[in-house]
Amino acid sequence: MAAPRTTVSRRRVFYIPGYDPIHPRRYRELYRKESALQAGISGYGISLSARQGGVRYGWDVKGLIDGVDVDASVDVLVWSDIVRDSMDTSILATYWQLLRTAWVYISTGALGRLMRLRKGPVIAALYPVGMLLIQLLVAVAAAFAVNWTGKHLLVPLMGPWGQAIAVGASVAVAIWLLNWFKAKDGKFFAYYLMHDYAYGASTRGANMPELERRIGEFADAIAEALADDVDEVLVVGHSSGAHLGVSVLADLIRAGRVPPDGPALGFLSLGQVVPMVSFLPDAHRLRADLAYLSVTDALTWIDVTAPGDGCAFALCDPVSVSGVAPEGKRWPLVFSAAFTQSLSPERWKALRWRFFRLHFQYMCAFDMPRDYDYFQITAGPMTLADRYAGRPASKSRIEEPVNKFTSMAA
Structure with a gap:
């Protein structure tokens, strides 16, 4: 019954x-x-x-x-x-975070095992590493270009003073470019994502x-x-x-803080x-x-x-x-929230390459909704348990134990 x-x-x-x-x-x-x-x-x-x-x-x-x-x-x-x-953190500290985070994930084997699950989030994790290295290379290349130009234009005219000015200008350009990239991180998300992955990896x-x-x-x-x-x-x-x-x-x-005769308790992870x-x-x-x-x-x-x-x-x-x-x-x-089925082809096309926006889609409207509706879950008359009673799990779910580290005692 x-x-x-x-x-x-x-x-x-x-x-x-x-x-x-x-x-x-x-x-x-x-x-x-x-x-x-x-x-x-x-x-x-x-x-x-x-x-x-x-x-x-x-x-x-x-x-x-x-x-x-x-x-x-x-x-x-x-x-x-x-x-x-x-x-x-400073720019220098962020590049140190990059090295430390990469070392933790690679040296422990975690990166390779994560790749066996889903490549998407691992690529997202590698993105800030690649983007920050590109930014550093651009800054270094610009510094070399300024230094080369300064040497050929100023040294013949000013001697050692010209060399000093060229070196100073190249360093200033590199620092300015790195600061500019950081200031524009709302477009690049490199620093933001680097700090995100570094937070857990640091411990x-x-x-x-x-x-x-x-x-x-x-x-x-x-x-x-x-x-x-x-x-x-x-x-x-x-x-x-x-x-x-x-x-x-x-x-x-x-801790026994969930009363057996209290409200229904639901946990929705998205x-x-x-x-x-x-x-x-x-x-x-x-x-x-x-x-x-x-x-x-x-x-x-x-x-x-x-x-x-x-x-x-x-x-x-x-x-x-x-x-x-x-x-x-x-x-x-x-x-699965099945974005490709619960969003119309037009809406999916508009969102498909907006990766960060899609990460929030679970809390947004679907124009072809199926059985997942965030607003009915949070403001509707059914408990989470009742809403999904008898609902089968997705057949394509991944349950293979992949993790190398399974200890649960510190």
């Missing part, structure tokens, strides 16, 4: 962003714009209002879906300050102390919501936020890049959390990716590929 469904009228949503230095208002504006588009396409009602007070940044949502009024309160669990601090997969403290704060916020009079507490982790969500929820459940961290030698904590969360009956864990997202490990079961799937594994349920 099927379990009775819970009709959700009140929901708390906690959104954990990826490695992103910007203000959380971006996520509110994305939700406001895209929810209105999806509501118009799918024929339901949804509206957003600014949060009045509160400790965390967020917004309130009213949904009218399938004839049911739903109130949802969305909180952003912010760690952008940690991200900004990790990005506050070989272990969490920084400040990140551990923030995970504890996130757990406290969710525990408070689980004691509230709501029907569902939903945690959404996007990109790097997915593996933070794994650790937050594992800590909560281990566009996850878990293997970039779990494949590193010292990611003991993350691997233990993955294994623990995969067998619990305290929540429902749905993992959604898409092969069209070149920045995610699409359809890679994060527990299984990390080599820590235990007996009795239940989670996550892995399936």
Whole structure:
């Protein structure tokens, strides 16, 4: 006999962003714009209002879906300050990060094993390395050109002084070019991505102390919501936020902070890049959390990716590929958002080569929606468990244990 469904009228949503230095208002504006588009396409009602007070940044949502009024309160669990601090480095320090990060992934064998999963996110990881080296070569070439010109024009006229001016001008040009490239990183994304991959590699997969403290704060916020009079507490982790969500929820459940008679607890991981961290030698904590969360009956864990997202490990079961799937594994349920089928050919054509925009498509409108709709999940009348009860996993998912490092004890 099927379990009775819970009709959700009140929901708390906690959104954990990826490695992103910007203000959380971006996520509110994305939700406001895209929810209105999806509501118009799918024929339901949804509206957003600014949060009045509160400790965390967020917004309130009213949904009218399938004839049911739903109130949802969305909180952003912010760690952008940690991200900004990790990005506050000089040009020289960034090139040192490049060498150190490449060494960690290559010397441990993690890079080769990641390539066996999906080439897209590995290429995305190699992109900043290549782009930063190109920028350095351009700066060096420009410096040589200026120096050569100066030597041939100034030395015959000014002797040693001409040589000194040529050398000084070449160094100045190289420094100016490198600073110009850094200033234009909003177009190149080389520094941004380099800092992203370097953050986890700098500790070989272990969490920084400040990140551990923030995970504890996130757990406290969710525990408070689980004691509230709501029907569902939903945690959404996007990109790097997915593996933070794994650790937050594992800590909560281990500590007995999820009441058995409380709200339904759901975890939605979107566009996850878990293997970039779990494949590193010292990611003991993350691997233990993955294994623990995969067998619990305290929540429902749905993992959604898409092969069209070149920045995610699409359809890679994060527990299984990390080599820590235990007996009795239940989670996550892995399936595809199927961009090529849920977006019209015209819309797919417009987005296909916008890689960073596609990485956020999970939280955007689909003009040919299938069974994945972010706004019905966050503001609709069904729990995550009910919505995907009986939903089969994608047949093309990858479950082969590829990770070399499977230790879960520090």
